[in-house]
Amino acid sequence: MEVQPFHDTNGLLREVPLPDLLLLRQRFPRPRIDDVDREVISALKQAAVAEQIQPGQRIAIAVGSRGVAEIATIVRTLVAALRGYGAAPFIVPAMGSHGGATAEGQQEVLHSLGVTEAYVGAPIISSLEVDVLGTLPNGLPVHIDRTANRADGIIVVNRIKPHTDFTAPIESGLSKMLAIGLGKHAGALTIHSWGYSGLMQHLPEVAKFTVNHAPILFGLATVENAYDEVAEIVVVPPAGIGNEQEQTLLERAKAMMPRLPWDELDVLAVDQIGKNISGAGMDPNIMGRLRHGQKDSATRITNITVHDITDESHGNAIGIGHADFTTSHVLHKIDFQSIYINVITAGVIAMESGKIPLVVPTDREAIAAAIRSSGKPDFSQVSLARIENTLRLEYILANKVALEQIRAGSDVEVISSPMPFPLRSDGSLTPFHHDIVLEILKTKI
Known part of the structure; x- marks a missing residue:
């Protein structure tokens, strides 16, 4: 039986506005080897x-x-x-x-x-x-x-x-x-x-x-x-x-591990998961989610959306089960043979990681669904952030609500004015990668 994505025939998600976002830059200690x-x-x-x-x-x-x-x-x-x-x-x-x-x-x-x-x-x-x-x-x-x-x-x-x-x-x-x-x-x-x-x-x-x-x-x-x-x-x-x-x-x-700068967050959009990013697809040390409970040092996130699987993962979507919403695009990239071997071999510690979250057709609908089901009836009060993946947390997109809730002591700089949520006309996300960051930095406040 083929998994059928949700279709928003009654406008349940279309009426959910997506907030403007600001580009944030986190700074962490950076010892490194150049040669x-x-x-x-x-x-x-x-x-x-x-x-x-x-x-x-x-x-x-x-x-x-x-x-x-x-x-x-x-x-x-x-x-x-x-x-x-x-x-x-x-x-x-x-x-x-x-x-x-x-x-x-x-x-x-x-x-x-x-x-x-x-x-x-x-x-x-x-x-x-x-x-x-x-x-x-x-x-x-x-x-x-x-x-x-x-x-x-x-x-x-x-x-x-x-x-x-x-x-x-x-x-x-x-x-x-x-x-x-x-x-x-x-x-x-x-x-x-x-x-x-x-x-x-x-x-x-x-x-x-x-x-x-x-x-x-x-x-x-x-x-x-x-x-x-x-x-x-x-x-x-x-x-x-x-x-x-x-x-x-x-x-x-x-x-030296990176962290998200929040104790709690309503919605986190994750552009990509993958075995080359974390053995768990997206690192629970960052996301907090485990089969049995929560990583104490990580951010508590109400809803997580996942929007792609890295090519290097060859369809192994381990970690997708820790998301709440994903898209048809992601579903069609999954190599179920690969993920099932990984999950069944790993056993009890990985069973949650291989489950399929709720599937909607587009990135916009996934984020709208996460906002609508976040437990905040006033959507303007939902704290939301977007990251490329759990390995790259220097640059984060976040709305004003999330900005106001950043953990005390975090070294975070706001480096752009609010801008419309980065979406294409077909509802897919504009890629959040280094080139996009550089383009935004050209218009830095």
Whole structure:
């Protein structure tokens, strides 16, 4: 049965006015690395990596599916360094069930991130075959990519960041890549079958077990600032994975995360969600929504609208279930096979993420529906904001009501006069991206 979008035959949504918006600019602390190549080489030298590599060794570099800033450059530089040491590096996708849980799909995901054989200078060997390294005391089997396990050494490359679904000393980063990413579909399915305890407790246990039973050389970790830029690049030795060093990097990542400048908001329009933006499509650390409750530090939002899926997601619309309204355009972009594999593999923590919200034909109708159902009978009192995605929060469009409710202490500048809600004649949104921001800045107050 095909999902039928709502049709506004009685004018329920046409009569809802959309407010004028102002362009706001948030400022966050911005430590960043300008020369990523040089920083990678510096980190490798500082950790004396050359002394760990023997000429002729085959070294597997594990690369995930996330939109890690400068990932292709980082991997290319690492490959060149390893070749300089006399090694023979190759790339393995480390992304659990992503890419439709197929070898071809996972290689395609790497390509979409710029990690191609031609660019990084190393072959990509993509397979779903795994070895079982052993079992934890509770009987949980520990899986690892077979090709990587049979190499002379393994290097995992990943960003350290807060997880989208739980809070713990170890969240997203090197441990998760070892336990779930390199565990491929089998490992992801096993750990996620334990629900929240699988992630909060067993994930670091599996990572440490992997460190002790597989040829892990080190992790190359990045920490990003609030502008989706690389702020730190660190070589983490095996003993630091799942332990204090990774925990310390996580705390630094949390301190640099962007935020919305509101405690509460009636309506938030999100231009795009995607796996390259967040593992959850749109980051609950920003949006606040979880299957079980609300992220304490995030904004409480009454209604969320979603208007597109990034091309890099290849139709995986994970996170769409945290929206209240979406459009026919989004619905038709969803690859249900991909999202179902992702959700069913992730289990209880992701079930909400794959549900389909109310569907209307156009962007305008989605936002009008969110306003009408916001619990504010006087539409002029609805606080509303629009963002590009949860990764880019420097620039925000907001109405005057939202402007007046900005959290005390937020570093927010108003940089435009009120302007009509940016819509085309067919009811679709005018894209909210860097070029549009620059155009608005030309008419800055």
